[in-house]
Amino acid sequence: MDVIWFYLDYNGTNGTVYNHRYIEAGKNGIIKPILLKGGDVFVFGGGKKEVINSKTAWGLFLERNYESEWSVIDSAGYKKLNFSPGNSEQVYIEPEKGKVIEMEGGIAIYMGNLTYINGDMRVTGI
Numbered sequence: 001m002d003v004i005w006f007y008l009d010y011n012g013t014n015g016t017v018y019n020h021r022y023i024e025a026g027k028n029g030i031i032k033p034i035l036l037k038g039g040d041v042f043v044f045g046g047g048k049k050e051v052i053n054s055k056t057a058w059g060l061f062l063e064r065n066y067e068s069e070w071s072v073i074d075s076a077g078y079k080k081l082n083f084s085p086g087n088s089e090q091v092y093i094e095p096e097k098g099k100v101i102e103m104e105g106g107i108a109i110y111m112g113n114l115t116y117i118n119g120d121m122r123v124t125g126i
Contacts, residue, residue, distance in 0.1 A: 005036040005061065015047040022048040038063035041098055052097040052111065060100060066107065066118040076113040078125030083108050085120045 009016050009032075011025045019040055026032040042059040043050050052058055075081065083090045085105025092099065092110075099110040106119025115123050 006033040007036055007040075007042070007061075008033055014045040015049075017043040017046060017048075017050045020050055036061045039100060039102065041100060043098065050098070058098055058111070060109065062102075062107075064102075068118055070116050070118050073115050073117065073123055074113065075110065075115040075123065075125055081110065081115070081123060081125045084122050084124075 007018070009018075009023045011029060011031070016023045018034060023032075023034070038061065040061040042057075042061075043052060044057040044059065046052070046056040080091065080093050081095060083092070083101045083103070085103045088103060088105075090101055090103065092101070095110050097110065097112045101108045101110070101121075103121070106117060106121030108118075108121050108123055109116040117123060
């Protein structure tokens with residue numbers, strides 16, 4: 001059975017950013033449903049800006065289930081990060097906080113000083 005997921009924002013005062021865009025109230029304040037797809041990112045509580053810090057909440061919608069335990073690595077001070085599951089590799093120079101790298105072998109979520117990984121994913125930095 002196929003499933004369709006929606007997000008409804010009830011126009012709270014703290015602000016919600018969806019995939020780098022601030023969610024505006026619908027016409028006459030009507031709530032607009034947002035159809036979700038894998039990789040969608042939310043930042044709750046940062047106002048109109050995509051602020052990621054200790055006072056905001058970050059959310060990721062995934063269509064894939066990761067069974068293994070998540071690991072956390074210290075990525076503080078890295079300007080260039082290499083993400084490599086198996087034999088492939090993706091390189092990012094100064095990625096933004098909240099960057100999601102999902103590849104066939106695993107997933108990495110870069111949050112600045114920390115990076116969360118799952119599956120067959122290695123992260124190295126310079």
